[in-house]
Amino acid sequence: MKIQVPASSANLGPGFDSIGIAVSMYLHLIVVGPSNEWRVDHQLGNLPHDRQNMIVKTALKVAPDLIPHHLKVESAIPVTHGLGSSSSAIVAGIELANQLAKLNLSDETKVEIASQIEGHPDNVAPAILGGLVVGTEVNDHFTAVKAPLPPFDLVAYIPAYNLATKKARAALPNELAYHQATHASAVANTLVAALFKPDYAVAGELMEADEFHEGYRAALVPELAKVREIAHDHGAVATYLSGAGPTIMTLIAHDKAAGLIAALRNDHLNDRIEVLHPDQAGVTVDK
Ligand SMILES: Nc1ncnc2c1ncn2[C@@H]1O[C@H](COP(=O)(O)OP(=O)(O)O)[C@@H](O)[C@H]1O
Numbered sequence: 001m002k003i004q005v006p007a008s009s010a011n012l013g014p015g016f017d018s019i020g021i022a023v024s025m026y027l028h029l030i031v032v033g034p035s036n037e038w039r040v041d042h043q044l045g046n047l048p049h050d051r052q053n054m055i056v057k058t059a060l061k062v063a064p065d066l067i068p069h070h071l072k073v074e075s076a077i078p079v080t081h082g083l084g085s086s087s088s089a090i091v092a093g094i095e096l097a098n099q100l101a102k103l104n105l106s107d108e109t110k111v112e113i114a115s116q117i118e119g120h121p122d123n124v125a126p127a128i129l130g131g132l133v134v135g136t137e138v139n140d141h142f143t144a145v146k147a148p149l150p151p152f153d154l155v156a157y158i159p160a161y162n163l164a165t166k167k168a169r170a171a172l173p174n175e176l177a178y179h180q181a182t183h184a185s186a187v188a189n190t191l192v193a194a195l196f197k198p199d200y201a202v203a204g205e206l207m208e209a210d211e212f213h214e215g216y217r218a219a220l221v222p223e224l225a226k227v228r229e230i231a232h233d234h235g236a237v238a239t240y241l242s243g244a245g246p247t248i249m250t251l252i253a254h255d256k257a258a259g260l261i262a263a264l265r266n267d268h269l270n271d272r273i274e275v276l277h278p279d280q281a282g283v284t285v286d287k
């Protein structure tokens with residue numbers, strides 16, 4: 001059995017902790033078979049190879065009586081880079097439990113479990129459902145709504161350095177002044193409306209008007225301002241900090257993506273660049 005989970009790009013600017021999009025970069029979890037102990041083969045650096053691995057820990061939270069299995073993980077999602085690697089592991093673990101224990105979990109239940117674990121739905125919900133998703137917690141449960149897919153390429157500028165979400169969240173203030181909070185919320189609300197209309201000129205302007213997190217994280221990702229400036233000059237819809245960074249995501253028409261990449265290279269921005277597309281399927285299982 002093989003479980004596929006897409007990467008995800010969260011926030012889209014002011015949609016902090018509530019908007020995210022699944023993208024065409026994947027984690028593959030191959031279930032080799034039953035084993036005496038949990039065993040996770042991967043090429044993902046110093047991540048655990050046993051029951052301490054986040055995939056196994058998540059699966060055992062969902063189905064504590066699972067018997068140990070030999071697993072193999074192949075993932076193109078860079079860890080601690082703002083592309084939802086932790087969420088891909090959580091979603092893979094939930095689906096592993098779902099399949100091995102024959103739980104028959106609904107998408108809504110998967111979103112609820114994953115969001116409870118992650119603490120926010122903006123990565124896990126699109127990783128489960130696919131597409132562009134808006135969600136939050138209300139009355140002690142999570143809910144997520146799919147929005148129309150933006151018809152653009154997603155050019156990911158992926159700096160080489162790591163930025164753990166925990167560190168990037170530590171840079172955020174404990175509170176916002178009332179008027180700033182209400183304005184930041186209004187910007188996010190209007191972004192959601194523009195995404196559903198759709199009106200991507202308005203959406204793009206609002207995606208670059210975040211007041212919740214990007215300003216506090218700018219020092220951690222110094223490339224953001226420069227990439228945004230170059231992207232503006234090359235007709236991009238918007239550029240935003242993908243999740244907690246350091247990946248910087250630009251929405252741009254397909255026929256303009258190559259010009260943007262050339263301009264980034266010309267400005268000595270020489271880190272990894274991937275041209276991604278929205279993933280529409282979310283988590284899938286090939287039995
Ligand atoms: N493929 C994976 N398998 C197991 N655990 C993973 C995997 N990817 C990420 N993780 C876990 O998630 C942590 C990174 O989470 P985080 O800092 O939120 O980075 P990201 O921005 O990539 O989600 C890793 O330290 C590891 O504990």
Ligand SMILES: N[C@@H](CCOP(=O)(O)O)C(=O)O
Nearest residue numbers: 010017082083084165243244
């Ligand atoms: N809303 C979160 C999103 C974290 O995304 P990740 O891909 O960096 O895990 C945040 O901005 O902290």
